[in-house]
Amino acid sequence: MAVPAAASVRDANRYRPPQVTGLVDLLDRQVRERPYARALVVTGERVQLSYRALASLADQVAARLGGAGLRRGDAVGLICANTAEFVVGLLGAARAGLVTAPLDPALPASQLSARLAALGARAVLLDASASGGGVAHAVPAWSVRVDVAAAGTAAVSLEPDVCEPHQLRGAAGGLSELDALVLFTAGTTDRAKMVPLTHANVAASLRNICVTYELGPEDATVAVMPFFHGHGLFAALLSSLASGGCVLLPERGRFSAGTFWDDMRAVNATWFTAVPAIHEILLDRSEREYPGPQAPPLKFVRSCSAPLNTATQRALERTFGAPLLSAYGMTESSHQATSEPLPQRGALRQGSVGRPTGVQVRVVDRDGRACPVGVEGEVWVQGPTVARGYLADGDASARTFVDGWLRTGDLGALDEDGYLSLTGRIKNLINRGGEKISPEHVEDVLAGCPGVADAAVFAVPDVVYGQRVGAAVVLREPDGLGREEILRYCRDHLAPFEIPDRLELVTALPYTAKGGLDRKAVQARYAP
Incomplete structure (x- = not known):
């Protein structure tokens, strides 16, 4: 549906894209302009934590880490569920100039230790949901605990098992204080690749996501996807904080279909993002659990990380009364590369994952030549969100990153308007x-x-x-x-x-x- 020019101007004047340079200043604008606005809603009691309180907690963690002998550009692991401890640990480490590697708490201790060793992490931050015993032998472990009172006041404690961090042999020598994150791709400890993302990568990704969905201070969401993946980290948590919105962290830091709609109502959510499997679960349970008129009105629902079939998409839109926007991204592109636009910004295309968002996308044949419109080939991505390569894996970097382009390993085709449709995967994951x-x-x-x-x-x-x-x-x-x-x-x-x-x-x-x-x-x- 076309939008009148006057309305577009008014919308543009009202909408303010985030102006951040990375994780370090992610909260600064909100602390200056809206210090007491809610940033997080946490615990089973759904207590609100303001931007000012969140920034104070992060600063305390930064001071403690900096005073423990960690230097700017050092790598640290972060093993937490979707809890306040994750957010405070991540932002505190960033403010201390450290590079954080979020890890899946469900991985066996042997894999966690091996990944920390491959990275060369000097320490690891853990919350109560993580088992520190298995990794404590690999690196010093700090237990992070955030206590939030009913009034919204909070305190953080950081208890080290070992006070002096140490340096492991690993890939950390390839990092600097320009880096913000190291995310692991799928695969075994031996095969999983380490993707370094700079603060500039992060800032570009957050801006693209916020601009695509016009996220702002009036928006709120519930954290569905885990934060150790780019989907949950960039699309839900960081984009919400960068735009001044609010994120509810479910009790015990894990998605629960049984409490999802209560959580959505509690925070008056305007959107959420999930993988198709979770959308299917919510749809299957909707007859019993969807609150109907009592549900918060949604601007949109987002789907990413796997293909969503058209029938499910349409059923979700009918049930939830909001457009379902498919997006496409990967770890190496700081998550989102394409997305369907908001309905007022463009047409939705059946079977499409939308248009490029702040990056260039091309589809090429086996010889690297651009395919004609509608012809299948490998999807390549280029832009400010694309990582520089893999840590400690020059061969894989040379195969995947070519002249500034990221070879995604996915098959797809572009239409005449630049909308991308995915047709399969080259890899056998x-x-x-x-x-x-x-x-x-x-x-x-x-x-x-x-x-x-x-x-x-x-x-x-x-x-x-x-x-x-x-x-x-x-x-x-x-x-x-x-x-x-x-x-x-x-x-x-x-x-x-x-x-x-x-x-x-x-x-x-x-x-x-x-x-x-x-x-x-x-x-x-x-x-x-």
Whole structure:
């Protein structure tokens, strides 16, 4: 729908994009102009925490970290759920000039320790939801605790297990105080890549997100996606704080479908973002739980991190009474690269993930030449949000970052108006509700299980999650292990989302003439 020119001018005059240079000054404008406005809503009692209070807590953490011997440009890990401790730890570390690597608390301690070692982290910050014992042997661990009173006053404590941080060998030598974050891509500890993002990358990403959705102080959302992923970190948390909005952090820092709409009402949310699997869950439960007229009026709903089928999109729009906007991004582009626009800013295209947001997008053939309109090729991205490469992996950087362009590994096509449609993935990662799972990693773990001779991991189609994890396992002895014993081993060595949902015991696996696992044959034989 076209917008009259006069209305566009009025909207432009009213809307103020965030002016931040990175994580360091993320809160500054709000502290100056709206110090007592709510920034976070936290705890089961849904207590409001103002921008002034949040900035004060971050400054206290920064002072403590700076006084502990950490130097500007040093790397620290952050292992927290979606809690006030995560936000205070992240912003405090940034204000101390440190580079923060958020990590998934659900990963086994061995993987957490290995990632901290690969990074060269000098310390790690933990909240009560994280198990510090497993990583404390790798690096010094500080326990972060934020106590919020009913009146909105708050205090932070930072208790080190070891007072002196130490330097591990790792990739930290490639970092500087220009860097803000290091995010890990999907895969095993050996295969997961470390993506350094500068404060300039962060600032560009937040501006693009806020401008796309016209986020401002009147907006509020509920944190659905985990903050250790770019989706939850950039799209929900940081963009809201940069624009002066408010984020409700669910009790215990984890999404709960059962309390979601109560949380939305409590904060008078105007939007939320999630992966398709969560949208499916909310839609399935809507007949019982959606509050209808009592629900807060939504400006839009956002979907990202995995494809959302058109039927679900339309059903969500009918149920929630708001446009559902699909977006596309990746860790290496500081999350968002494209998005469908707000209805008043452009047309919505069925099956599209929208137009570029502050970056250039092109689709190329195998020779790197631009494909004509409507022709499928690999999606490449260039712009201020794109990372400079991977830490400590020159070969992968050379393959993925070419003359300033990010080769995404995704297939897609552009239409005549620059809208991007994704048609598939080049890589063979399993996408379980937005969680990218390396089949090779799960196979490596299965191969380490006593009694397992061989294993192949494949994607199982699923109406809720998009894909689930399947595994075909060859036993050393036909009457050896049972399925439950193998799954018990997996639960001890894999993150919860990596554990196979389907486990087949087979006598042999198909291999190609060259001796490699024939993944197409595995998929055809075991996935249906």
